[in-house]
Amino acid sequence: MDFFQTLLKSFSPATEGYLFMWIILFFFVLMMAIAIERFLFILRSNINAPRFMAEIRKLIIRGEFKKAMNLCKAGGDKALPQVILAILIEADRKEIMDSDAIQNAVNEATLEITPRLTKRTGYLAMIANVSILLGLLGTVFGLIQTFNAVSVSSTGVSSNLAAKISIALIPMYWGLFTAILAIILYAWISVKANNIINDIDEHSVKLINLLTRKQ
Numbered sequence: 001m002d003f004f005q006t007l008l009k010s011f012s013p014a015t016e017g018y019l020f021m022w023i024i025l026f027f028f029v030l031m032m033a034i035a036i037e038r039f040l041f042i043l044r045s046n047i048n049a050p051r052f053m054a055e056i057r058k059l060i061i062r063g064e065f066k067k068a069m070n071l072c073k074a075g076g077d078k079a080l081p082q083v084i085l086a087i088l089i090e091a092d093r094k095e096i097m098d099s100d101a102i103q104n105a106v107n108e109a110t111l112e113i114t115p116r117l118t119k120r121t122g123y124l125a126m127i128a129n130v131s132i133l134l135g136l137l138g139t140v141f142g143l144i145q146t147f148n149a150v151s152v153s154s155t156g157v158s159s160n161l162a163a164k165i166s167i168a169l170i171p172m173y174w175g176l177f178t179a180i181l182a183i184i185l186y187a188w189i190s191v192k193a194n195n196i197i198n199d200i201d202e203h204s205v206k207l208i209n210l211l212t213r214k215q
Contacts, residue, residue: 020138035185049199083109117193124186128179135175142168
C-alpha cells in the first residue's frame with residue numbers, strides 16, 4: 001500500500017520531477033496502444049498455413065484453379081492467401097508457365113504485405129530506450145532537487161530525506177517497467193510477424209515448384 005501511495009504521490013505537481021512521470025505514462029499508454037493494434041492486425045493476418053496449403057495443393061493437382069483462387073479470396077486480409085492468390089492469377093493467365101512472371105508476382109505481393117506486418121513495431125523498441133532515459137533523467141532531477149533542499153535548509157528537512165529519495169527513484173522504476181514491457185512486446189510481435197513472412201516464403205516456393213512440375 002505504501003508503494004502505491006508513493007507512486008501516486010510522484011504524479012503530484014508538488015513533487016520534484018513529476019513532469020517526467022507524466023511523460024513516461026504517455027509513452028506507456030502509446031506502447032500499449034501500438035501493441036494491441038499490432039496484436040489484432042497479426043491475428044487477422046495469420047492463418048493455419050499447413051492446412052490451408054494442403055487444400056490449395058489438392059485443388060491445383062485436380063486442375064481446379066478457380067476454386068483455389070476462391071479459397072484464397074475467402075481468406076480476406078490474411079497474408080498468405082493474398083500471396084498465393086497472386087501466384088494463381090499469374091499462373092492461370094497464360095497457357096505456358098512463366099516462372100519469372102510468377103516469381104515477380106510473388107515479390108510484388110510480398111513487398112506489399114511485409115511492411116504492413118512490421119508497421120509501427122519499431123516504435124516499441126524506441127519507447128523502451130526513451131523510457132529508460134526519461135526514468136533516469138527524472139530520478140537524477142529529483143535527487144538534485146532533494147539534496148539541494150537539504151543543503152540550503154536549516155530546519156529538519158533531513159528527517160524527510162529518505163521519503164524524498166524514495167519518491168525521486170519512482171521515475172526510474174516506472175521507466176524500467178515500461179521499457180521491459182516494451183521489449184517483451186516488441187520481441188513477441190516481431191517473432192509473430194517473421195513467422196508469417198517465413199510461411200509466405202516457404203509455401204510460395206513450394207507452390208511454384210508444384211505448378212512447374214504440373215506444367
